[in-house]
Amino acid sequence: MSTDYEDKEREFLEYLKADTGRDLAEWMHAIREADLAHRNEIIDWLRQQGFIFSWASWLERIHHNGGRPIYLDATPPSLTAPPRSTSDAPATTAPPPPKADKPKTPAPKAPFRPVLVYTAASKPAQTEMAPTPTEPPVPTPSAPRPTPPPQAPAPAGSLNPISDITALIGKAKAYAPLASFVLRTLREALPDASIQVTGNHISCGAPETFAILVPSAKDIKLGLALAEAPFERNVVRAKFSNLSPGPPKSITHMLVLTDARQIDSGLLDLLRSANASVNR
Known part of the structure; x- marks a missing residue:
């Protein structure tokens, strides 16, 4: 132990x-x-x-x-x-x-x-995670509209408003803070990556999608583009259900997250490897 x-x-x-x-x-x-x-x-x-x-x-x-x-x-x-x-x-x-x-x-x-939050043995403990991902502020429209029309999916390389991301993460209920923590950690590790809502999941690209986050009340699934990397005990073959639209073909591997202690230096290495595999 x-x-x-x-x-x-x-x-x-x-x-x-x-x-x-x-x-x-x-x-x-x-x-x-x-x-x-x-x-x-x-x-x-x-x-x-x-x-x-x-x-x-x-x-x-x-x-x-x-x-x-x-x-x-x-x-x-x-x-x-x-x-x-x-x-x-x-x-x-x-x-x-x-x-x-x-x-x-x-x-x-x-x-x-x-x-304090425990993340990894090699790093100092971090303070309590924020309830929403700390994204850069998105410019608001110059003229507020009382009833905005439905928002189309954002193009690759851009950011959805934080409210859209927060609304999707909120569906994870008890796991919503964990999903926020994952996105915040991803942003700190890869500051140039874009984070956007794509249908009923969140896509991360720089500009090509290298990771997707699927929040739910049962767990948080993190899909990664790891090409021919071997499957291990915690990194399994990507398998998602009821995604609309479906994940890119480049998303080959998946982690199931249920605890903040899983967000450690090893996970950061996987995120960087996934980004490098599709954004060379």
Whole structure:
């Protein structure tokens, strides 16, 4: 198991109480009390409590794992110890699981300090991702129109208005922040690339399309033009359904993204390779 992931998880849990006002046991109890049926609903609820997507997803995975950390062999006592009493007597044992018959008294919230996003071991952690992709501002029409006509697909090499991209990403629901993070990372790695809405997906070109992003409520699919590159465990043969229009023939490979930790230096290398394969 990755020692780096263990360190990140240990740091996250050690500072959870100071950052959010609740420790791991209290958050597990709060999730149970929220009585949410699906994983995406739990992640959405945690996002509303102030967590960024990657840590909301991590905390949901711990809850799904029976309240046990994912990478640590066991939860250190210091991570589940209850707050000290008024007499400042140190606690020696972990608190028992909360009883259902106790009145629901939520713990008071402390000022929330944003938790850092983990991207790759070789890079410093980044701050919380923005809810929409940070595209350059698009000039607005000189005369506003109360009811604009339907917008035709933008030509290659240009940008759709951010509102169009945001509207399409919004259909991904709980995965919308992840789709925004992917586009922002792509823009930072390849600043000359254009990003435009093409039917029901997003095309990225410079000027030829080298990547497409297909957001959905189930996952985010990233198609890449990698020609004869071998297929690996995480990079599989491109297969999309219900795309209109269909993807370019150059899109040969695909990654299925569900977690911000997948957006790392390896993914950036794949994006650059895809661009180089069709825009030499």
